[in-house]
Amino acid sequence: MLRHIKHALFPFALVLVALTGPFVLEPFDLVNLSAFSAMAIAALGLAFAWGTLGILNLGHSVFFGIGAYAYAIAVSNFGDSTLAVLIGTMLPVVFSLVLGSCLFFSRLGDVYLGVITLCVTLIFYSFMTSTADPWFHIGRVPLGGFNGVTAIPSLNMPANPQASLSTEATFSICLLALAGAHVLLSLVRSSDAGRIMTAIRESELRSELLGYDIRFYKLVGFALSAAIAGFGGTLYTAMMGFVSPSVFDLPQASQFVLWVIAGGLGTFVGPVVASFAFQLLSSQLGANQVFNTELIFGATIVLFVLLAPQGLQPMIARIANLKLTYRFGIFRPKEKAA
Amino acid sequence: MSGFPILATRGLVKRFGGVAAVDGVDLVVDVGEIRCLIGPNGAGKSTLFKCLTHQHQPTSGHVLFEGRDLQGLPTHRIARRGIAIKNQIPSIYANLDVRENIRLAALRRNLTKRELDSVVDLVLAEIGFDNLQAKRPAATLSHAHRQWCELGMLLASNPRLALLDEPTAGMTRDEMLKTVDIIKRLNARATVIVVEHDLEFIARLAQKVTVLHRGKVLVEDSMERIEANETVRDIYLGRKKDTAHAEG
Numbered sequence: 001m002l003r004h005i006k007h008a009l010f011p012f013a014l015v016l017v018a019l020t021g022p023f024v025l026e027p028f029d030l031v032n033l034s035a036f037s038a039m040a041i042a043a044l045g046l047a048f049a050w051g052t053l054g055i056l057n058l059g060h061s062v063f064f065g066i067g068a069y070a071y072a073i074a075v076s077n078f079g080d081s082t083l084a085v086l087i088g089t090m091l092p093v094v095f096s097l098v099l100g101s102c103l104f105f106s107r108l109g110d111v112y113l114g115v116i117t118l119c120v121t122l123i124f125y126s127f128m129t130s131t132a133d134p135w136f137h138i139g140r141v142p143l144g145g146f147n148g149v150t151a152i153p154s155l156n157m158p159a160n161p162q163a164s165l166s167t168e169a170t171f172s173i174c175l176l177a178l179a180g181a182h183v184l185l186s187l188v189r190s191s192d193a194g195r196i197m198t199a200i201r202e203s204e205l206r207s208e209l210l211g212y213d214i215r216f217y218k219l220v221g222f223a224l225s226a227a228i229a230g231f232g233g234t235l236y237t238a239m240m241g242f243v244s245p246s247v248f249d250l251p252q253a254s255q256f257v258l259w260v261i262a263g264g265l266g267t268f269v270g271p272v273v274a275s276f277a278f279q280l281l282s283s284q285l286g287a288n289q290v291f292n293t294e295l296i297f298g299a300t301i302v303l304f305v306l307l308a309p310q311g312l313q314p315m316i317a318r319i320a321n322l323k324l325t326y327r328f329g330i331f332r333p334k335e336k337a338a
Numbered sequence: 339m340s341g342f343p344i345l346a347t348r349g350l351v352k353r354f355g356g357v358a359a360v361d362g363v364d365l366v367v368d369v370g371e372i373r374c375l376i377g378p379n380g381a382g383k384s385t386l387f388k389c390l391t392h393q394h395q396p397t398s399g400h401v402l403f404e405g406r407d408l409q410g411l412p413t414h415r416i417a418r419r420g421i422a423i424k425n426q427i428p429s430i431y432a433n434l435d436v437r438e439n440i441r442l443a444a445l446r447r448n449l450t451k452r453e454l455d456s457v458v459d460l461v462l463a464e465i466g467f468d469n470l471q472a473k474r475p476a477a478t479l480s481h482a483h484r485q486w487c488e489l490g491m492l493l494a495s496n497p498r499l500a501l502l503d504e505p506t507a508g509m510t511r512d513e514m515l516k517t518v519d520i521i522k523r524l525n526a527r528a529t530v531i532v533v534e535h536d537l538e539f540i541a542r543l544a545q546k547v548t549v550l551h552r553g554k555v556l557v558e559d560s561m562e563r564i565e566a567n568e569t570v571r572d573i574y575l576g577r578k579k580d581t582a583h584a585e586g
Contacts (some may be wrong), residue, residue, distance in 0.1 A: 202433055211414050
């Protein structure tokens, strides 16, 4: 019981922020935090695929980007954001099933999988930057090449395209969605299927010898992570009002990886916190123009790998555990902290 | 059960480049048997096991399990047919606790939640793990306990045929005796084929022993007769002249 309460604490805190935020925060902060949440949702997708299933997907941004573009094109054409969010979530799933079939059925090793997925997102980047010609259009939306798609309508009330949602309402939706994604992935991870996925991460050979079709589980998990990333992409685009090929580029792809490593591979709370922290840092640094943000991120990733290879969440858990031991003399086996 | 032997291989061959690690093996094992497979290093014992579970694809020949050809089946489908294997190199979920290891093995059997729990409890008792040990990550176990954990996974998966590749390697005598006990429990439910070098272990378990040499079946007999067999003694000691004689 206590464990359940502990697990519900984080999503509960998010819900609390979602409901109280509009009354205490400035509109500028609301917009920023909404965008951060959308990114954090996408990061959760990678935290699941990599942390739970062991799929080292360096090109997670491809799902995020497809979701973002799908939303932009759909909402500009149809005018209704609800359907656009749905399309932006499902299209990455379709793409992940095609890509995943190629990757998992050919039994690629970790490193090759990482390289190929990274290449896939860079191919999308390269393609989207070369669509400046008006010939590249879907419906009445030109893809816009390097400038991307602009003037994208934001979220509206379901089935009522005229009623655009306020900044406050969008903020609440983004944070509630983040809490929802967190709960959904936590439930999947603790289900029997999720435990089999964890087992596959631990040993593919043993799982196969026990009779589990590892390609099937990987494909399903990959598709789920794509759906979450695409969903994050739709919210992000709805917030920003534009999308450009940079959603597919190398800095974007590496950011998701950085957040998951820094937050703690195999955890969900850590990557969310890390994504907020790094985006905050990025916007501050970007405003100052003193340092090159990518340089800072590169240094951070090196530091994390060297000093806290397990990431923030496991590290904090261990420190908290040590303090408890010191204070109350409670002996808890080390493994529990991790 | 039908009149078929549980396992029959016909002219099974596995080549690695020019080397035939398994070179035309015809092996028949009957239901309920506990068969020991012995042979010097490089005789093809482990490769044979891997061919049976399609961890290696056989170059040619057939494997019939309960009379049905396994050709073309992927490894997980063979496991679903009822063949469980413990490879020579231990393969367990190192970062998961023992109970979770056992549970994952039983999970595939479509049991109710209550049945699943009781199967896991039963298996933990059979391999002699108390509650505290069952909660430890498998990586923190001693060598022998890891082997027992893997045997426990085989017990929990309820196979009809269990292949054990050197289950007592590196064990003390007491640990070996405990392993014999676990394997007897396994044999009460399943046919067992076991690769071993420990003669006492074989004497305690096997009714029938198959000697493999250079990828072929050399002799198949009771343990006493095998021990008395000059050819078998020669190949273990590496006397070449007599080996050639045996093959000729």
